[in-house]
Amino acid sequence: xxxxxxxxxxxxxxxxxxxxxxxxxxxxxxTSGCSPLSFSSKTPTPTKTxxxxxxxxxxxxxxxxSASTPTLVPTPTKVPTAEALxxxxxxxxxxxxxxxxxxxxxxxRPLAVKISNFPSAVxxxxxxxxxxxxxxxxxxxxxxxxxxxxxxQEAEKIGCxxxxxxxxxxxxxxxxxxxxxxxxxxxxxxRFQNSDFNDRLLSPDPLFRDPDSDDIxxxxxxxxxxxxxxxxxxxxxxxxxxxxxxxxxxxDLSGLVFAEExxxxxxxxxxxSIVYRAKYATAEYQYDPDRQAYLRSVVGEPHRDxxxxxxxxxxNIVVLYVNHVETDIIEDELGAHSVEIQLWGEGxxxxxxxxxxxxxxxxxxxxxxxxxxxxxxxxxxxxxxxNTWVQVVPLDFEIEIE
Numbered sequence: 001x002x003x004x005x006x007x008x009x010x011x012x013x014x015x016x017x018x019x020x021x022x023x024x025x026x027x028x029x030x031t032s033g034c035s036p037l038s039f040s041s042k043t044p045t046p047t048k049t050x051x052x053x054x055x056x057x058x059x060x061x062x063x064x065x066s067a068s069t070p071t072l073v074p075t076p077t078k079v080p081t082a083e084a085l086x087x088x089x090x091x092x093x094x095x096x097x098x099x100x101x102x103x104x105x106x107x108x109r110p111l112a113v114k115i116s117n118f119p120s121a122v123x124x125x126x127x128x129x130x131x132x133x134x135x136x137x138x139x140x141x142x143x144x145x146x147x148x149x150x151x152x153q154e155a156e157k158i159g160c161x162x163x164x165x166x167x168x169x170x171x172x173x174x175x176x177x178x179x180x181x182x183x184x185x186x187x188x189x190x191r192f193q194n195s196d197f198n199d200r201l202l203s204p205d206p207l208f209r210d211p212d213s214d215d216i217x218x219x220x221x222x223x224x225x226x227x228x229x230x231x232x233x234x235x236x237x238x239x240x241x242x243x244x245x246x247x248x249x250x251x252d253l254s255g256l257v258f259a260e261e262x263x264x265x266x267x268x269x270x271x272x273s274i275v276y277r278a279k280y281a282t283a284e285y286q287y288d289p290d291r292q293a294y295l296r297s298v299v300g301e302p303h304r305d306x307x308x309x310x311x312x313x314x315x316n317i318v319v320l321y322v323n324h325v326e327t328d329i330i331e332d333e334l335g336a337h338s339v340e341i342q343l344w345g346e347g348x349x350x351x352x353x354x355x356x357x358x359x360x361x362x363x364x365x366x367x368x369x370x371x372x373x374x375x376x377x378x379x380x381x382x383x384x385x386x387n388t389w390v391q392v393v394p395l396d397f398e399i400e401i402e
Contacts, residue, residue: 016278085380086257093152095132095175097258097385100152107250108151109200111238112177115146116162118280122229126306127158129313129387130235137167137392138324139338142277147171150235151253151309157307159232160225166327167392170343172197174370176251178242180217183208184229187329188338194239196367200247202238204231216241255370259382260339263375266356272317273400274391283391285317287355293386294352315386317352320362324394341392349373350401353384357401 088094091103098105110132117136118123128134131148136319139145145167148158164181169191172179177197183205184192192198192208201208204217220232242248270287272294283303293313296303320354322341329338349362351373360373360381371390373381393399 016390085254093132094253094256095151096387097256098152105152108239108248109242109251110175110177110253111150111235111242112168112172112175112179113148113150113158113233113238114162114164114168114179114181115148115158116160116229117145117298118143119229120299121225122160124304124306124309125159126232127155127234129305129308129310130155131387133388133390135167135171135392136283137165137341138276138339138394139165140331140334140339142281144276144281148178149175150238151175154235155307156234156236157220157232158234159220160229161231161233161364162228164188165331165337166191166329167301167341167343168192169195170341172200173367174364175253178202178238178247180233180238182217182228183339185329185331187331200242202241210245244278252368253370255372256363257380257382258385260385262354262356262384263358263382264364266354266358267401268355269352269357269401270355271400271402272319272352273320274393285314285352288313289355292354292384296389314389315353315384316386316388317389318362318372319350319352319399320390320392321348321395321397322392323347343371343392347395348398351381351383352401 025065027069027291084178085147088097089099090106091099092102093106095110097330113127113131115125117125121279124144127150128146128148130153131153132153133149135147136144137147145162145165149171150158151351153206161180161182163183163185164179165184166188168179168181171177178200179197180202183203189207192201202216203209208248216237217231217233219230221230234308239248272283272285274283276282279299282299284297284300286297287294293315294317296312296314304311322343325340325342327340330336344364346361346363346365348361351358351360358375358381360375363372363374364370375381
């Protein structure tokens with residue numbers, strides 16, 4: 001397997017690149033050493049191009065790290081016990097480290113909402129700026145989708161809601177969340193119907209539908225938007241629905257650590273560029289020191305919230321390197337295969353906060369565990385209080401940090 005390094009124009013020392021190469025070597029025996037540092041060009045401003053998955057599919061086959069599910073055996077990491085983690089105050093959100101105005105908000109169950117990112121007509125999105133945590137991940141045709149986690153903030157509109165992917169068998173399990181989605185492809189139906197959270201699914205799909213779902217996930221037609229891109233919801237409606245169903249209760253969401261002051265050892269990181277697919281699925285972040293947050297752009301344009309018009313601002317960005325495996329499950333009528341993103345075990349990551357970047361390790365030992373982040377000594381890595389965007393990328397993926 002060809003090994004790629006983190007592409008960076010920041011002052012990461014060369015030996016730090018070996019961290020990623022070492023992980024890749026574990027999955028590709030016979031590969032060793034660090035590749036020379038290389039640079040990619042800036043993401044170009046996109047031209048107007050006809051948008052359809054059919055047009056994109058033929059040239060966007062995802063390469064898999066392995067043809068079958070591998071057993072990862074990385075160098076053991078010192079993992080702190082739950083007792084070693086700081087105890088948060090009763091009025092502090094466990095997902096953001098921020099105080100909540102009403103501690104009763106922490107007594108409810110998290111929501112995991114599946115949101116589309118293609119075609120461009122689905123933007124601006126609604127609700128992403130109010131989510132505590134957002135995952136962006138690859139889907140078929142090297143396009144991306146979001147899974148947004150809501151617990152400590154309210155959103156008056158969320159969407160548009162689309163179908164779930166294999167990674168959504170993992171994310172709701174971590175957060176003990178209710179999954180809100182439009183459905184899944186036929187090959188994934190048994191996986192979700194037999195999942196360990198199959199009693200916490202909200203979808204208008206007849207295969208998952210329960211009474212009153214039309215009032216929970218509803219259509220908001222809009223000019224220029226296809227019918228499949230008109231499903232929306234809101235947090236008030238969702239929490240009322242899960243309260244009615246007896247699902248709404250406080251969950252153990254321990255595992256994250258927060259601190260206002262950035263840790264020592266960071267490298268300058270005021271700009272991050274991630275190109276999942278040029279012109280169609282790119283993410284850029286520019287640090288704003290006045291707001292102490294990264295402002296997010298998509299395919300060269302500011303990524304704005306539909307309701308407020310504000311550009312999405314992010315306190316923490318986590319670039320999560322995860323093994324991606326193409327399965328034999330057919331995802332759509334074009335023959336695209338589902339991609340299994342193996343979000344378990346441990347792996348390398350880069351955290352950006354306060355205009356600095358840090359190389360860390362992500363850990364998820366057990367299925368109910370949240371993703372945790374530790375430094376090279378196994379000590380918990382402190383996120384900045386506030387929201388987090390998790391950019392999930394393959395192990396050999398290149399990013400650009402300046």
